[in-house]
Amino acid sequence: xxxxxxxxxxxxxxxxxxxxxxxxxxxxxxxxxxxxxxxxxxxxxxxxxxxxxxxxxxxxxxxxxxxxxxxxxxxxxxxxxxxxxxxxxxxxxxxxxxxxxxxxxxxxxxxxxxxxxxxxxxxxxxxxxxxxxxxxxxxxxxxxxxxxxxxxxxxxxxxxxxxxxxxxxxxxxxxxxxxxxxxxxxxxxxxxxxxxxxx
Amino acid sequence: xxxxxxxxxxxxxxxxxxxxxxxxxxxxxxxxxxxxxxxxxxxxxxxxxxxxxxxxxxxxxxxxxxxxxxxxxxxxxxxxxxxxxxxxxxxxxxxxxxxxxxxxxxxxxxxxxxxxxxxxxxxxxxxxxxxxxxxxxxxxxxxxxxxxxxxxxxxxxxxxxxxxxxxxxxxxxxxxxxxxxxxxxxxxxxxxxxxxxxx
Numbered sequence: 001x002x003x004x005x006x007x008x009x010x011x012x013x014x015x016x017x018x019x020x021x022x023x024x025x026x027x028x029x030x031x032x033x034x035x036x037x038x039x040x041x042x043x044x045x046x047x048x049x050x051x052x053x054x055x056x057x058x059x060x061x062x063x064x065x066x067x068x069x070x071x072x073x074x075x076x077x078x079x080x081x082x083x084x085x086x087x088x089x090x091x092x093x094x095x096x097x098x099x100x101x102x103x104x105x106x107x108x109x110x111x112x113x114x115x116x117x118x119x120x121x122x123x124x125x126x127x128x129x130x131x132x133x134x135x136x137x138x139x140x141x142x143x144x145x146x147x148x149x150x151x152x153x154x155x156x157x158x159x160x161x162x163x164x165x166x167x168x169x170x171x172x173x174x175x176x177x178x179x180x181x182x183x184x185x186x187x188x189x190x191x192x193x194x195x196x197x198x199x
Numbered sequence: 200x201x202x203x204x205x206x207x208x209x210x211x212x213x214x215x216x217x218x219x220x221x222x223x224x225x226x227x228x229x230x231x232x233x234x235x236x237x238x239x240x241x242x243x244x245x246x247x248x249x250x251x252x253x254x255x256x257x258x259x260x261x262x263x264x265x266x267x268x269x270x271x272x273x274x275x276x277x278x279x280x281x282x283x284x285x286x287x288x289x290x291x292x293x294x295x296x297x298x299x300x301x302x303x304x305x306x307x308x309x310x311x312x313x314x315x316x317x318x319x320x321x322x323x324x325x326x327x328x329x330x331x332x333x334x335x336x337x338x339x340x341x342x343x344x345x346x347x348x349x350x351x352x353x354x355x356x357x358x359x360x361x362x363x364x365x366x367x368x369x370x371x372x373x374x375x376x377x378x379x380x381x382x383x384x385x386x387x388x389x390x391x392x393x394x395x396x397x398x
């Protein structure tokens with residue numbers, strides 16, 4: 001027997017279906033939404049509808065956008081000959097934050113993960129190959145995460161890119177700036193030594 | 200400069216405004232909603248609208264319901280002469296789960312909390328007094344949480360109820376069933392000793 005009204009139970013179910021939200025948190029969120037003034041609650045509902053309807057993938061780089069082609073791909077101030085390959089839209093945000101990169105992106109929307117049944121066809125790899133085949137593309141920078149799955153994905157894609165004769169590079173590994181040698185793990189230290197540069 | 204499309208930023212803002220949801224979690228939730236099939240995303244938005252519009256407080260006990268009077272207050276199988284006073288709608292659920300209580304409830308929608316500027320007028324206390332004044336009410340059980348604010352609220356209300364000549368009781372304190380003396384705190388042990396019963 002459910003003691004909450006049906007529409008409240010339904011809302012709790014919806015919140016509980018979100019990743020990382022348990023039953024108790026879902027209850028708390030649902031109660032919060034009910035306690036909002038009606039216009040605010042409706043604005044929340046509207047934001048979901050609006051975002052789901054108007055956000056799509058850029059035809060070129062597959063990043064999320066409301067246009068057919070995203071502002072970065074459409075900009076003539078960006079170097080369209082360099083493509084930085086990332087796994088998620090939020091990674092674009094991270095790299096943009098550094099203000100150091102002036103090329104374009106390609107968002108894979110995931111990484112290869114046999115454990116989770118994610119294969120090459122589930123990622124936007126084909127779209128990347130189409131871009132690599134176009135004239136003017138000089139360098140493709142693999143910027144997937146430096147974990148096992150990110151490495152494997154970068155490796156897999158760089159092999160596919162070989163025949164196109166494009167330069168393929170990988171982000172440098174090493175000690176994070178401002179960090180402490182004491183806290184660096186072995187794998188990072190090894191990579192930092194291997195990648196040492198002359199001063 | 201925002202790099203996510205405006206409607207996505209807006210959705211992230213909405214999620215981030217929920218209690219206990221930080222910026223990173225809000226991003227994760229927003230991305231998840233975008234990745235849902237459109238009907239599911241719209242069903243989520245619909246659930247918010249529907250719940251906010253149809254859920255209201257029962258005219259009698261102030262518990263959340265979709266009717267004018269909730270099923271418990273409307274039932275003739277429940278003892279309408281006993282009122283159990285709780286602070287939140289979810290507490291009703293907890294007590295119902297015990298299957299031990301057959302009276303009605305009164306939901307205060309909060310506890311007295313001077314620190315958070317919650318005074319008697321912010322709670323459904325007046326509505327409780329109106330009920331206490333009616334004929335047939337025999338006992339009012341204070342079942343607010345056994346913490347400082349819950350205690351203070353129970354104390355405050357029981358004083359207001361004195362003039363009505365109704366029996367006012369409080370849930371028993373003691374060692375939780377199935378628990379271990381070793382882990383019981385001093386305050387609980389003191390209360391358990393005070394409230395000891397003959398075997």
